[in-house]
Amino acid sequence: MPQTIPLDVGELNRQVEFWDILVSENSKRRTGLTSGLIPVREYTGYSGMEAWLRWPDILARCDEVIEASELGAKMRGPGTQTTNAHPFALACIPFGGWRALEEFSKMGLAPQVDDVGDRVRFLIDYWIRWVEPWRDDGFRSCWDAADTLRTCDPEVIDTLYEAAWPITTDDDNRMARRFVAGLQQYLFLLYLDTRLGTGDTGPYPLPNGRHMIVREFSSLAESWIPWSHVAADVPYQNLVVGLVFRPGVHNRVSDLSSTFSVPADNLAWLEAVSVFDPRPGGELVPVDRQELPDILAAVKRAQADAYRLMNTWSFEEKVRNGTHVYFRGLMWPFTSMVGIDHEIDWSLPHPHTAETVWPIFAGGLPESPDGDQVFFPMFPRLEAEG
Known part of the structure; x- marks a missing residue:
């Protein structure tokens, strides 16, 4: 036992x-x-x-x-x-x-x-x-x-950091932002308006006042999700993205697996990015930055197909x-x-x-006059034994 x-x-x-x-x-x-x-x-x-x-x-x-x-x-x-x-x-x-x-x-x-x-x-x-x-x-x-949440060991952070390519131009920043946002929007839809397919850990301290947020994207391709056949052409099942931020940016990770930041638009202050394909056994295989537009295009096609399918339900x-x-x-x-x-x-x-x-x-719940307000206490209590 x-x-x-x-x-x-x-x-x-x-x-x-x-x-x-x-x-x-x-x-x-x-x-x-x-x-x-x-x-x-x-x-x-x-x-x-x-x-x-x-x-x-x-x-x-x-x-x-x-x-x-x-x-x-x-x-x-x-x-x-x-x-x-x-x-x-x-x-x-x-x-x-x-x-x-x-x-x-x-x-x-x-x-x-x-x-x-x-x-x-x-x-x-x-x-x-x-x-x-x-x-x-x-x-x-x-x-x-x-x-804070740091479930990646130091050697993993070293791997993600050492492979990161610098964000030096506005075009670099737009490319990184579109890639990250595109995958998030797609998984938000695939998981039916929940964030279960995307999760952040960190912040992980880096040299010279920098830090990293590790963002994972799960079940991008055909998977356990019954309607994920729309994603048969997405080339990766899971991706791990290392986001390196400049000094002075403040990122915190919540229990809902989201990052809250100051400034609010933290991706405007990206310094470097890496993308990896996590394999069974813990191996991390780098994804070439030249692949990102093709990955994003496949995701966008799957997203459009998923949206059309869901409208028939x-x-x-x-x-x-x-x-x-x-x-x-x-x-x-x-x-x-x-x-x-x-x-x-x-x-x-x-x-x-x-x-x-x-x-x-x-059949559909009636509208609540209190909206989504959470009342405290939320949960019952157990009665004393005996």
Whole structure:
């Protein structure tokens, strides 16, 4: 059995309170949960219940194959398709489902599960055991580490830095900006208006007052995403970009895997850029700068095809596919690294909520008078034992 951390109800509730604060603080920085194409509120709301009902079993199976702390260490560094959104989601997404199912249970629409305490205990226990070796800096979140995340080891940063080509002209800067922005926009669409395909780590100190942000782009080509056949001609599955900034630029990385900077347009102050293809086993293969226009052109074609395809989906299909992105996509780095992804039944919706709760989300939620406001506390608390 995997080694676990003894957590009584008092400590569990303190950890839930930590997640309340963490989600609340990060929510102040995010954009709204609205989209002109995809019903984001509906699928993020429903996916929490799928995660609450199913992630504990999936993670327990991962734990049987590779214990969480060992897996966290293995998933450090570029090329694992792991962004900081993944540890952030480990608790907050299913905890949101915990709260939602509590409310639906009060309405008589779906019973709450009868092992709430065990689920909360396992999710927090797994997160602690996984995230500490993954971060490897003595902290469990960017929020309590002054908005820093350094999962790339020094030798990786040296490789990215030494291969970086200088940004010396306005044309160089425009080329770099268009490449980075083009990949981000494409993955934002492919992941149905979420940032799961793009993640930043850093800042990493460099000589002479400079620093680097490492930006990873995941599942650019045909992948686990069911509609990614539109990307069959994209030549790279994953890319790692080293962004070297001039002295005086301030970049901080949040728990939502985004960089907040002063000045706000930090890419205007790029000094150098490198692009690598991460291979299995940790190998980093440099991508020639002359390839970037062709990569971007292939991505733009895939983006146009994806947009046309998504416009043919019904509302319910959009909610189902969005739920798939959250429910499966946030587990993908874990289940694929462990080698059990093929074992999992990823079908939706879960029988526990299929007949009563799913139609509420699949049919469209009413507009909320409070918009996307986050209320504190977000999550329930466990009752004292005995």
